[in-house]
Amino acid sequence: MHDGGMSREQAVRMIRLWTIASGVAGFGLTAVLGVVAAHSFAGRTIATTRVPTGSDVAPQAVAPDSLGNTNQPPAAVSGGS
Amino acid sequence: MLATAEFRSLGTGVRVVTAEADDLDAAVAAVQRVLTEIDATCSRFREDSEISQLNRAAGRPTPVSPLLFCALRAAVRVGRMTAGAVDPTVGTAMRIIGYDRDFAALPSDGTVKIAVRPVPGYEAIALDGARQFVTLQPDVEIDLGATAKALAADLAAKAAFDAGGDGVLVSLGGDMAVVGSAPMGGWPILVAEDHAAARDQGGDVIALTAGAIATSSTTVRRWRQGGSARHHIIDPQTGASAAVYWRTASVVAATCVDANAAATASIVWGERAVAWLAQYGLAARLVGADGTVTRANGWPLPVLSAA
Secondary structure (H helix, E strand, C coil): CHHHHHHHHHHHHHHHHHHHHHHHHHHHHHHHHHHHHHHHCCCCCCCCCCCCCCHHHCCEECCCCCCCCCCCCCCEEEEEC | CCEEEEEEECCEEEEEEECCHHHHHHHHHHHHHHHHHHHHHHCCCCCCCHHHHHHHCCCCCEECCHHHHHHHHHHHHHHHHCCCCCCHHHHHHHHHCCCCCCHHHCCCEECCCCCCCCCCCHHHEEEECCCCEEEECCCCCCCCHHHHHHHHHHHHHHHHHHCCCCEEEEEECCEEEEEECCCCCCEEEEEEEECCCCCCCCCEEEEECCEEEEEEECCCCEEEECCEEEECCEECCCCEECCCCEEEEEEEECCHHHHHHHHHHHHHHHHHHHHHHHHCCCCEEEEECCCCEEEECCCCCCCCECC
8 A cells, every 4th residue: 555655646746747847848949949930030121211200309489588588589590591 | 698600601591509609610610611511512503513423424333422422311311201202313303494503593584495204213313332332323313402401400510519519500591400508498499481581570489409490481492484483392293393282391300301301391292291290290380372370299389479
């Protein structure tokens, strides 16, 4: 009985270890294959044109100076030329 | 205290403004160096310019200077960015509609019969970056007018700042770039239809702390040819002056090249420009053919009108 019980526990432990080892190995293999595949098929770079964005340079309304005056002369004129 | 210098170059008025008076002389010298180089490289009106030589060499691979390569690359990028609305291959079309010399030298009314056609398109320019060679398809003629002046503003502003300026504004005929520290509250800029008109002509005054602004207008550089009114903004699809839906477009962007491209494309596209500008969040002021003003994408409402 004792020997038979030990054998059963050993078998269960082995199956558990085997299951865990298989899972770890499968995960590792998937990761390795993923890396290999990524380097094997470089793909194609799509040429894109940088587009303008205005969010960083938004114009502001003229703020009043320390005297509350907004009627300061413009530094320059942007117009057709 | 802002300091200002004005002179003429590239066929237009130049204005250099520095945040500190002591910086002005060095800034002006740096700007003049850049503009002299741009003129010798990109002017279609000079037989000896590098662009004129390239136009005469169409069909053959031609080595070009770093500056011309930079200008052509910017022009092709603008062509791609605007889906061909602003295209550097309008040289022949410009000549056909009579804009073949400095604007001041144009006759008041030419009598030549014209036959316009679509322009070849920026795809007709092959850029070889490794060797710095350019090949134009045969019979293609480049005009960098739309982008070279804006590129000059970007380069000149940077050169002025690198010359030791704390903050500098460079305006070339109303297309301007600012670099460095802005005055408190930003650079005050009057946005109007004609950069050379009186400062009480009306318009919006905005404050810019960084980036650039450009204005394209059909109300200036107009002439008559064979009894018809012409202006200098070409619709590449027709090869003729663009139909006027917006008579003036002003756009703020990170660079003057982008601002100028968006402003000129807005004139060419007309009503469709509003959606394109919104897509990229470009603040714009658009003046319709009847004078109605549309402000879009964060363009500030006028607190102060110069009118």
